[in-house]
Amino acid sequence: xxxxxxxxxxxxxxxxxxxxxxxxxxxxxxxxxxxxxxxxxxxxxxxxxxxxxxxxxxxxxxxxxxxxxxxxxxxxxxxxxxxxxxxxxxxxxxxxxxxxxxxxxxxxxxxxxxxxxxxxxxxxxxxxx
Amino acid sequence: xxxxxxxxxxxxxxxxxxxxxxxxxxxxxxxxxxxxxxxxxxxxxxxxxxxxxxxxxxxxxxxxxxxxxxxxxxxxxxxxxxxxxxxxxxxxxxxxxxxxxxxxxxxxxxxxxxxxxxxxxxxxxxxxxxxxxxxxxxxxxxxxxxxxxxxxxxxxxxxxxxxxxxxxxxxxxxxx
Numbered sequence: 591x592x593x594x595x596x597x598x599x600x601x602x603x604x605x606x607x608x609x610x611x612x613x614x615x616x617x618x619x620x621x622x623x624x625x626x627x628x629x630x631x632x633x634x635x636x637x638x639x640x641x642x643x644x645x646x647x648x649x650x651x652x653x654x655x656x657x658x659x660x661x662x663x664x665x666x667x668x669x670x671x672x673x674x675x676x677x678x679x680x681x682x683x684x685x686x687x688x689x690x691x692x693x694x695x696x697x698x699x700x701x702x703x704x705x706x707x708x709x710x711x712x713x714x715x716x717x718x719x
Numbered sequence: 720x721x722x723x724x725x726x727x728x729x730x731x732x733x734x735x736x737x738x739x740x741x742x743x744x745x746x747x748x749x750x751x752x753x754x755x756x757x758x759x760x761x762x763x764x765x766x767x768x769x770x771x772x773x774x775x776x777x778x779x780x781x782x783x784x785x786x787x788x789x790x791x792x793x794x795x796x797x798x799x800x801x802x803x804x805x806x807x808x809x810x811x812x813x814x815x816x817x818x819x820x821x822x823x824x825x826x827x828x829x830x831x832x833x834x835x836x837x838x839x840x841x842x843x844x845x846x847x848x849x850x851x852x853x854x855x856x857x858x859x860x861x862x863x864x865x866x867x868x869x870x871x872x873x874x875x876x877x878x879x880x881x882x883x884x885x886x887x888x889x890x891x892x893x894x895x
Contacts, residue, residue: 630800637825649828
C-alpha cells in the first residue's frame with residue numbers, strides 16, 4: 591500500500607469519525623485544533639484504524655497517555671528534553687521538532703496531526719510485511 | 720426500577736452478543752410528553768404517544784453496556800462515550816415490545832464498540848415477526864483507562880444494584 595493510498599484511507603476514516611468534510615483534512619491538520627477531536631475520539635480513531643487496515647493497536651501505542659503524571663518527563667508545565675527523547679523513541683510516528691521549541695504540556699496535542707497517523711499506519715503495515 | 724430501559728435479558732453470549740427486551744407501556748409517564756406530528760390520516764383518533772428515540776438509544780446503551788461490562792467481570796466503569804450511529808426507521812408506541820440485539824465489534828483494554836439492532840413486535844396488529852425500527856452503534860470507554868490524571872470514585876457507580884437484579888432475574892451470574 592502506498593503512502594498516498596494510506597493517506598486517502600486515513601482521511602476517509604477521520605472524516606467519518608470526526609464528522610468533518612474530507613476537504614477540511616490536510617496532512618498537517620491537527621486532530622484537536624483543526625479537526626475538533628475530543629479525548630474520546632482518539633479511542634474511536636484507534637478502533638477504526640484497526641478495522642480499516644486490519645491490524646491491532648496496543649494500549650498507548652498510537653497516542654501517548656499518562657505523560658503528565660511522570661515527574662521525570664514534566665517540569666514546570668513543560669516536557670523535559672529527556673521526556674521528549676523518550677517519547678520520540680517510544681512514538682516515532684510523531685514529529686516533535688516544532689514542539690521541542692516550546693515544549694509546554696498544554697500544547698502536546700499539536701503533535702497529533704493527520705501525518706502522524708499516516709506515519710503510524712505506514713510503519714504498522716511495514717512491520718507486518 | 721428507575722432508569723432501567725430494558726426489562727429482561729433473553730440471550731447472552733459473553734464477549735459476543737446480547738439480546739434484551741423492553742415492553743413499552745402507556746403507564747410510562749414520559750410517553751405522555753411525546754407525540755408524532757399531526758397526522759390527518761388519523762382523523763378524530765387521538766394521537767398515540769411515542770417512545771422517544773433517545774430512550775431507545777439508552778436501552779441499547781444499557782444492553783450493550785452489560786455485554787461489555789460482563790467481559791471484564793464488571794470491574795471496569797463502562798460509560799457510553801459516543802453514539803457512532805443511530806438511525807430510527809419507525810415510531811414505537813405503547814403495546815409494542817422492543818428487542819435489542821447488540822454484538823461486540825471491538826473490545827480492548829481501553830473500551831469497546833458495539834453494533835446494534837432494535838426490532839419491534841407490534842402486538843396490536845397480531846404480526847408475529849418483528850419489524851426493524853432502529854440501528855444503533857455505540858462506543859464505550861473504560862473511564863479509569865482513558866482519563867489520565869482524573870480520579871473517579873473507587874466503587875463501580877455504573878453497574879448499580881438495579882443492573883445486578885436485572886441480570887440475576889434473567890439467570891445471568893452477577894457477582895459484583
